[in-house]
Amino acid sequence: MARALKRCAEGGFTGPMWLVNPQHAELDGVPCVASIEQLPCGPDAVFVATNRELTLTCVAALAAKGAGGAICYASGFAETGAQGQALQQQLLQAAGDMALLGPNCYGLLDYLHSAALWPVAHGGQPVERGVAVLTQSGNFAYNLSMSDRSLPVAYMASVGNQAQLGIAELMDVLLDEPRVTAIGLHLEGLKNVPGFARAAHKALEKGIPIIALKTGVSQIGAELALSHTSSLSGSDALYDALFQRLGVIRVSGPVSFVETLKAASCGQLPAGPQLMALACSGGDAGLIADYAERNALQLPKLDAGQCAELAGVLPGYANLVNPLDFTTAIWGDAQALQAMLDTALRTEADSAMLVLDYPAEFTGERKECDLLLELFCAALQRHGKRGFVTSAFPELLPASARERLHGHGIPALQGVEDGLAAWAGSSPINSGARCCWPWGSRPWCRCARRLWTVALCCWTSGSPSRPCAPSAFAPRTAC
The missing domain is CATH 3.40.50.261 (Succinyl-CoA synthetase domains)
Structure with a gap:
């Protein structure tokens, strides 16, 4: 938790940040409270850095406290087999209506507002506009942020097991941010194909390029995807057809992923x-x-x-x-x-x-x-x-x-x-792409919108001059 708080402070975030730790009175000069119940109000966003059993307890307490959303760092859930799948289902039940990202994920980086809910170092810099990157690998996100490629990144999210929020839900929210110029996806598999299709269709309508790097193409790669984030990688031919139908630009490796995102990020396709x-x-x-x-x-x-x-x-x-x-x-x-x-x-x-x-x-x-x-x-x-x-x-x-x-x-x-x-x-986005799913009311994206736009980009009391505090524990100011 102390590392997550440090990352947020180092990135330039100046809002209030809280720590919950029953074993310490303070960490790095920041006071700790012994329990979630002792917080004066529900935090806007929470980075939960505990083992999987305590994660269940924390998520239930945060939901009861009225927290905006939680990021679950712990592994050992659905990616480990039947017992882990049962624990992940309990985690979902504990969250209730509260937004949940993960488990088994690194979290979120917001370079538009200098906010980080992230456990390790990252190499990104504040930007005025840029691409959003969604990945199922925290290390891929870490390495991309450290790359010497000058990719302007506005948002980065490690989605892990996608128990509640996943690629589709986050895409939908990101497409409403006018400063996002393109979206990059590093995928092992999709868990919400209809939702992904709706979001991709929305991207086509807005002229926002979607670039995808899909792994798990080989037999061994597919087995690794299942054990890494419990993702069923599926038929590669089916993904090819889906991407072509939806105008998603597919690339073959990390370098082409970054360079194609750069080509798209300047809005000069x-x-x-x-x-x-x-x-x-x-x-x-x-x-x-x-x-x-x-x-x-x-x-x-x-x-x-x-x-x-x-x-x-x-x-x-x-x-x-x-x-x-x-x-x-x-x-x-x-x-x-x-x-x-x-x-x-x-x-x-x-x-x-x-x-x-x-x-x-x-x-x-x-x-x-x-x-x-x-x-x-x-x-x-x-x-x-x-x-x-x-x-x-x-x-x-x-x-x-x-x-x-x-x-x-x-x-x-x-x-x-x-x-x-x-x-x-990137030349041009597939103009013949079409989507057979109606847009509809999109109830599945409400939790994503709460975590992303409230926890990462939220503003206190409706005023855009003071951002709320998304960090290890970030309080609402109006308790």
């Missing part, structure tokens, strides 16, 4: 498959051509007028094709680079890309890369084009460049192979 590609190297141009074909991206030819104008700017040995190797002869020449960009982007292509690898900082040669980056961003805006910047080697697009690009609303994709796959994967 390509309108179609045609791409104008730029690089300062013939080797990079060759990679682009191969990976574009692999991902069904089209590279329209330059017209005669473009070729004539480019011939006046580039050296005679430049190959005037798409992908365009504009060579290093004009490197650092702002006027020539701008002329090249304006000519190349005068195209019917749906979007444009630039391959840009930064040298090591000790070389002192990054300023030329910064110049080209800014010129490319400005050219995209002048020509009304969507686009992205990538690098041949993932680590050669540094954080400073990535943050600058994201500030312009342009995705910074690391690695030309993964970058082109991510761009193609």
